[in-house]
Amino acid sequence: MLLSRAWHTDELFGFAESYRPSWLSIGLGTIGALAAAVVLPQYAILRHKQRPWTDLGTPFWGHTLTMLKVGVDMWVDLIISRVERQTGRPFRSVLRYAGFQHAVIMRYDVYRDHVQKLDQAGDLVPDLPPPFVKLLGKSSILNMRASFQAGLTPQHRRIRSKVMRALAPAQVLQHRAGMQQVSRRLLEDLASASQAGSAPFEPIAKSFAMSISARLIVGEELSGEYLQEMEACFVDILAGALSPPLDLGRFSAFGRAMQARRKLLPLVKKMMAHPAVSRTALGELLLAGEEGEPLTLEEIVDTVVTLLLAGQITTNHALVQLLVDLHKHPEEVQLIRAESEKDFGSIEQDSHTLRVIKESLRLTPPINVFRRACPGRAVSLGEAGVVPAGCSMAPLLRDLDDRSWNPARWAALPLDHLLVFGGNQPHSCVGRHLALLELHIFVRELCGTYTFEVLEAEEQSMMGLKCWKDGLPVCLERL
Numbered sequence: 001m002l003l004s005r006a007w008h009t010d011e012l013f014g015f016a017e018s019y020r021p022s023w024l025s026i027g028l029g030t031i032g033a034l035a036a037a038v039v040l041p042q043y044a045i046l047r048h049k050q051r052p053w054t055d056l057g058t059p060f061w062g063h064t065l066t067m068l069k070v071g072v073d074m075w076v077d078l079i080i081s082r083v084e085r086q087t088g089r090p091f092r093s094v095l096r097y098a099g100f101q102h103a104v105i106m107r108y109d110v111y112r113d114h115v116q117k118l119d120q121a122g123d124l125v126p127d128l129p130p131p132f133v134k135l136l137g138k139s140s141i142l143n144m145r146a147s148f149q150a151g152l153t154p155q156h157r158r159i160r161s162k163v164m165r166a167l168a169p170a171q172v173l174q175h176r177a178g179m180q181q182v183s184r185r186l187l188e189d190l191a192s193a194s195q196a197g198s199a200p201f202e203p204i205a206k207s208f209a210m211s212i213s214a215r216l217i218v219g220e221e222l223s224g225e226y227l228q229e230m231e232a233c234f235v236d237i238l239a240g241a242l243s244p245p246l247d248l249g250r251f252s253a254f255g256r257a258m259q260a261r262r263k264l265l266p267l268v269k270k271m272m273a274h275p276a277v278s279r280t281a282l283g284e285l286l287l288a289g290e291e292g293e294p295l296t297l298e299e300i301v302d303t304v305v306t307l308l309l310a311g312q313i314t315t316n317h318a319l320v321q322l323l324v325d326l327h328k329h330p331e332e333v334q335l336i337r338a339e340s341e342k343d344f345g346s347i348e349q350d351s352h353t354l355r356v357i358k359e360s361l362r363l364t365p366p367i368n369v370f371r372r373a374c375p376g377r378a379v380s381l382g383e384a385g386v387v388p389a390g391c392s393m394a395p396l397l398r399d400l401d402d403r404s405w406n407p408a409r410w411a412a413l414p415l416d417h418l419l420v421f422g423g424n425q426p427h428s429c430v431g432r433h434l435a436l437l438e439l440h441i442f443v444r445e446l447c448g449t450y451t452f453e454v455l456e457a458e459e460q461s462m463m464g465l466k467c468w469k470d471g472l473p474v475c476l477e478r479l
């Protein structure tokens with residue numbers, strides 16, 4: 001027996017010694033091994049028998065290319081109609097592979113009925129795409145585990161309550177006059193640029209969102225001094241957030257974004273040392289209070305980046321969409337114009353303008369989903385299947401049931417009915433009052449002072465993010 005084994009081993013060694021692989025077979029073997037290492041994890045999820053209805057797409061890419069090509073908004077429409085066609089039932093959830101990650105995309109009511117309690121109890125963790133995680137920083141509240149239970153997630157609670165105080169409705173309303181000034185100036189610029197025939201609206205919306213957030217976070221005085229530098233950093237940070245997380249310094253978009261983020265540190269330090277900081281949101285973060293110690297330098301930088309990024313990505317897209325919706329529904333412009341001189345006491349006070357804003361956000365949220373994972377265990381979605389442990393869950397924030405345009409529905413519905421701010425969960429949006437006020441002031445200023453025309457509204461995709469052909473060309477004329 002031993003002899004025969006020795007003989008076999010010798011034979012094996014002999015074969016190995018005499019075997020001379022060709023370069024072609026080495027190449028093919030390496031490609032095969034790499035392909036298996038990359039593709040197998042994509043399909044390993046199929047071992048979970050009770051997983052939700054699954055569509056993993058093509059090997060390696062999954063649905064990534066379609067998502068990048070048509071943009072996330074249109075991609076979600078395609079997913080829903082495809083799932084409904086293939087299952088013959090109304091859409092509830094689907095397990096997809098895109099952006100080199102698995103995620104269960106689900107209706108908001110599936111999240112509310114089966115997942116929200118776990119989220120509120122702190123059993124889930126945020127699961128943002130890797131470039132965002134790195135750019136926001138580990139002390140960003142968007143990256144932290146959070147819960148409604150006091151004492152369970154103290155760091156999130158401490159930072160969030162300071163940010164909420166800084167962005168409370170009364171604080172935000174104090175910046176109303178400044179917001180009006182910014183919108184007037186930008187609209188005047190747009191009107192004079194469009195005298196040549198048309199001018200793109202997208203850069204105006206970007207500039208508006210950035211300067212309002214910056215004013216609020218670091219104050220008018222400081223934002224005036226540092227706005228250009230902050231804006232320049234943010235162009236790189238935003239580009240990096242949409243790129244593969246490959247840090248090659250200035251040779252990759254993500255590397256440039258990380259460099260820009262590092263540049264913010266001395267900038268924030270300078271602003272913190274300025275006496276004017278005490279009257280700003282940044283000043284609030286530096287205070288000790290009922291919610292505990294002041295924030296550390298790392299927490300402050302991560303919070304400033306989070307506020308700027310969270311406010312910028314969302315509000316500017318919401319503003320552009322609002323303009324497109326007004327273009328589609330010109331009757332609303334008259335109604336907004338009629339109340340543009342009226343005063344309003346609170347951000348949530350009912351008005352036609354606010355109803356139009358809410359309706360636009362309901363139908364087309366600037367972000368489609370938020371993302372969570374439950375690292376410790378699988379999560380049952382009832383009839384919709386079981387999400388494997390650690391797999392990303394992505395509740396859809398748009399209203400899938402009623403796609404008709406009807407701002408009047410908001411006469412009796414509370415703000416909480418608007419899912420776009422994340423609903424009743426521990427990460428729900430702390431900037432919603434600011435966002436609503438920004439949109440309100442801009443749109444009043446626009447409709448109250450100008451007539452406008454959108455020359456072409458064709459949706460496009462830039463790395464999966466929605467944008468508009470030629471930046472959405474518009475023509476503005478003073479009334």
Ligand code: HEM
Pocket residue numbers: 126141142143146160163213306307308310311312314315318365366367369370371397420421422425426427428429430431432434435
């Ligand atoms: C129309 C505009 C906006 C929309 C649709 C929106 C939407 C959302 C959503 C859905 C979330 C939940 C994310 C999650 O659960 O992971 C969120 C969180 C957040 N938003 Fe907004 N947002 C808007 C504007 C803003 C603005 C203007 C700011 C700040 C200047 C802001 C700051 C934040 C922050 C800091 C969080 C994280 C809260 C936490 O983790 O506790 N948002 N937002």
